[in-house]
Amino acid sequence: MSEPLRLGIAGLGTVGAGVVKIVRQKANLLATRTGRSIQIVAVSARNRDKDRGVRLTDFAWEDDPVALARREDVDVFVELMGGSDGPAKAATQAALDAGKDVVTANKAMLAHHGQMLAQLADEKGAVLRFEAAVAGGIPVIKALTEGLAGNEISRVMGVMNGTCNYILTRMESAGLTYGQAFAEADDLGYLEADPELDVGGIDAGHKLALLASIAFGTVVDFAGVRLEGIGKVSIDDIRQAADMGYKIKLLGVARMTGRGLEQRMAPCLVPQTSPLGQLDGGTNMVVIEGDSVGQIVMRGAGAGEGPTASAVLGDVMDIARGLRISTFGKPAVALNKAQTATVATPAPYYLRMRLLDKPGALAKVATALGDAGISINRMRQYDHTDDTAPVLIVTHKTTRDALDQAIGAMSTTGVLGSDPVALRIEEV
Amino acid sequence: MSEPLRLGIAGLGTVGAGVVKIVRQKANLLATRTGRSIQIVAVSARNRDKDRGVRLTDFAWEDDPVALARREDVDVFVELMGGSDGPAKAATQAALDAGKDVVTANKAMLAHHGQMLAQLADEKGAVLRFEAAVAGGIPVIKALTEGLAGNEISRVMGVMNGTCNYILTRMESAGLTYGQAFAEADDLGYLEADPELDVGGIDAGHKLALLASIAFGTVVDFAGVRLEGIGKVSIDDIRQAADMGYKIKLLGVARMTGRGLEQRMAPCLVPQTSPLGQLDGGTNMVVIEGDSVGQIVMRGAGAGEGPTASAVLGDVMDIARGLRISTFGKPAVALNKAQTATVATPAPYYLRMRLLDKPGALAKVATALGDAGISINRMRQYDHTDDTAPVLIVTHKTTRDALDQAIGAMSTTGVLGSDPVALRIEEV
Incomplete structure (x- = not known):
């Protein structure tokens, strides 16, 4: 020995x-x-x-x-x-x-x-x-740096903040408001001293930036992560997304595009039947997509004494066994400084709004979308008792820019009863 | 360089x-x-x-x-x-x-x-x-040998034969018989030259024996794997298991018990809502449970050019980087020769049978179970047009021995219209 x-x-x-x-x-x-x-x-x-x-x-x-x-x-x-x-x-x-x-x-x-x-x-x-x-006990850094090292990675995604996933799960399963679920997580001691680290997506954003560096061989660029927390997710969104077959997750997505490195940490819709959609409670999940391997999904506890200590021990034992690998999978001087992609890859979007109950209202919204070049995949108007009607739209793939343009146009029509909520649907 | x-x-x-x-x-x-x-x-x-x-x-x-x-x-x-x-x-x-x-x-x-x-x-x-x-592109050997090396492993499980999972999925989704789904898999070129390697559980059993060796520090013991193929799984079982909230998977399970090393590769019921239950088609999944890390689930393509080549490259690159680890995670001479557990860990079981439609039939079956010390969790008798009634029983935890004793007693009562089918429900 x-x-x-x-x-x-x-x-x-x-x-x-x-x-x-x-x-x-x-x-x-x-x-x-x-x-x-x-x-x-x-x-x-x-x-x-x-x-x-x-x-x-x-x-x-x-x-x-x-x-x-x-x-x-x-x-x-x-x-x-x-x-x-x-x-x-x-x-x-x-x-x-x-x-x-x-x-x-x-x-x-x-x-x-x-x-x-x-x-x-x-x-x-x-x-x-x-x-x-990153992701507590899940050996994802090892998988990405070593096991999948023969792959060009196209996308890495993850639900990597258990507290946020707990809050969203409780909103859905127990019908709590965001405030109630937040208070419950706080009582249980799940929140960081500065809760914004959790619910603002900062903690998960840190993790995403580290994964992206290994995946794409780039200098860690946390400033390049477009951050959006879960504070604006409402119980209505959760219910109506479910009605369309989706769940809302605080999802981190990093991909290399022709326009640079795209890193987003934001509430997204994912299909209920996907592994990400089925992830409830405080568990973490990381999805890695490589050109040879296809899609690899890893799931496990993202925090806590045992899982985190397990990961620390894995690293210590690697060192004891003589494994010598550069921090982000290749020499630090060989990491590229990636350009930040300012425009997100096109995706379908979920749009929720309240329309004033008057003739032609829906047509005006549809026209605003059409004028921005956005086609509609599904639309639902719900029954209502007050003077505004809840309307849900799932678009076909579009850019966030086109969507913002359409929302701007809608707001000038005088038919909106509230500001539209727009959430990206990540294809997984 | x-x-x-x-x-x-x-x-x-x-x-x-x-x-x-x-x-x-x-x-x-x-x-x-x-x-x-x-x-x-x-x-x-x-x-x-x-x-x-x-x-x-x-x-x-x-x-x-x-x-x-x-x-x-x-x-x-x-x-x-x-x-x-x-x-x-x-x-x-x-x-x-x-x-x-x-x-x-x-x-x-x-x-x-x-x-x-x-x-x-x-x-x-x-x-x-x-x-x-093992499990194609999923870096599970690495996770078990390295990333989770600080853990005492309590159980390792997996769906590791994509062809079997494809056949079972097609039986369920398209209502095919086993023979039809088998023929379809054959037409698609999914089957080994000797199909018994797939549907007999041999190929998956090989993989399980390798995982068990690393997990428990024991000499690879393929002869100690209790093998049961999917050939006897009927469409009725798949439908009625679904009715009770389960899916049938060819599941490999290895655990170290007080009675020795238990290795089983057999059709099992798992909850529909569990990650294993949600695994459809040719995808593989491995579940590792460690004392510190809890449960880690890994999912990905289990075969094919790209995924398998990705795994080969991962190993080659480890060698290029200077990683030197003994084959099964510790020196071969330090691997123990495990005793084979001849009795499986107690579990709930699923029992399906047809009962002759006469008074007291159900009571006789229930008595046979009670006499063997088995209590019933759920029982369902289905509507029927012929002279035998389909009956489904989910037991509480029991041993396979007690169950065999009960089935033996049932067969002497003269109320059975068919040999009962018994499948283990693996708690996941």
Whole structure:
């Protein structure tokens, strides 16, 4: 058996404590599978005295994660503090700078500084791995970087924020309003300290930017992700989308187009019968499409102590086994700076509006669509008791620009009882 | 950039030709991602003159795959001939014996000789990889061996024969009999030369035995797989299972129990709403359950040129990147010889029978179940025009032994109009 692999762990929250437990309880399993003993030598966290349900007395303690990252006796720095900048970034840089390998679960740090860190890792001959940063326990980074490495990837998609999927599922299954479902998720402790990270799509957007970098060999470009949260999704949309055979998901989509890299994180309609449409509750799903492999779907828990610790351990064990791969699947200097596609790929859209109950109203809406070159796939007007009629339209494929033009034209007709809601239907 | 990685490919059927195409067409992509140029230096196949739609004149030709495997200029022997013994085995042994790495798609060879070959690879410091042997393009071997390596696996399941899933799906969706759906699959060229490999569950059983070896750290034990094909599944079963909320799938299940390793490949009922239940047509799905990660589901194409070639390339690129892992995730000598669990884990069962239409018939059946300690979850008797009534029973969890005892008792009561059909309901 080779030399032990010595870990320094910074951050002892749920995930950090989970990693400590696994390394201790499964020492034999990990050693047999990797051929090396995996040991924790030092840890760091904000509060030394907090009871975390794990014994830490065997490990050296460092108040400063940067000092931990630089310790002579640490081979792999495991960064589980979180935060895009501050101590997490400083310590990660210090570790890489010292030529140490790094395993992190920190999507925000990588979404903002991934290119700089990947380049530093390459220069120092270190590896920087982040399976736990995307879709929790699902080994999707590995699948994309290694298992599917022989493919040109055409599209990568995912439902990667369990909290948002929980809220949307509860709105549908229990008939809750967005506010009620949000409050319920909050009570259950599902929301980040800043809930906008969840419901605004930021957290999921970070993950999408990381997947896109590997998929298309491009510099991580979180600023290029077009973000739209779930706050405007109404119970009416959920019900009426269901009536048309769709579910609403906060879906991330990245694809390389002739106009540049398209990255979107927004509520979308997907067919109820598709794997994405059938994903309820807090589960995550990632869909990868490659030219040789076709469509691969991966599903599993996107968060929580066990799943996230499982992903961290997978990375640590890869390092113990001697796997050396550049952070985003090829050398950081070889990653291209992609142009951002400002126009989304054409798609069918779902349009919901209320029309004033007067003759010719529907014709005016239909005319506005026709004038913008948009043809209608399906239209439904619902029974109503007040003076506006709910109308649903599913268009054929069109551009968002044409749609905005049509909506603008509709609003001048005087027949709208409310601003139309437009949601993209992603073909999956 | 390091030295080129030189491949020798034996077997130029659909998959072999697909690999040649990818290596040629994506030379730059593969080189950037692995840091090495990947080159084919020599090939071998039965018929040199056959037109395979790919140019082979750049490569040396070997009539004998063993000679190909031993060539000085070959670093990786890619075995795509198939067959559990014969040339495939001889050439694989020759390559490993010469210290060369091997990539294979040959499930039958590994199911029968995996332990011997893995041991040989370890002794010679060679690696033997087989992603393409299980579930086509789905990178499930990688997920199990690497990404989820920090987990104790409790169960691994899969629908891994697309042809069987196609036949069962067609029986359900088009109301075909088994014979009709079989003939249709045959016409479409979906069946192996020996169809029993597909419909008898043998091919899928090979795959299950390989997954079980990695999952539980045990010597591959194909003989320990309890095999049951789909030939006895009737359209009545499919319809009546659907009526109870289930679908019938040829499902492989492996789990480690207190009584030893349980490996089953048999038609099972799974809930319609589960990912396995929603898997239609020729697609494959593998479900992995680990103590930390929970349940991971992977779905994709299980066969075909592109998906299989994608898996072969993934393995080749791993080797190019320097990944060295023992065949089944730990050294072959450390794999345990598992005892075979002769008794399956208790489960609910689905029972279908026809009862003679006379007073007390149902009571006799219910008594036989009760006497065997089996309680009934749901029972349905259907309307009927002939003199026997179709009856469906879903039991609570019970053992197969108790069920067989009950069925034996029923058959002595004189109320059965047909032999009862019993299918396990796998909880997923």
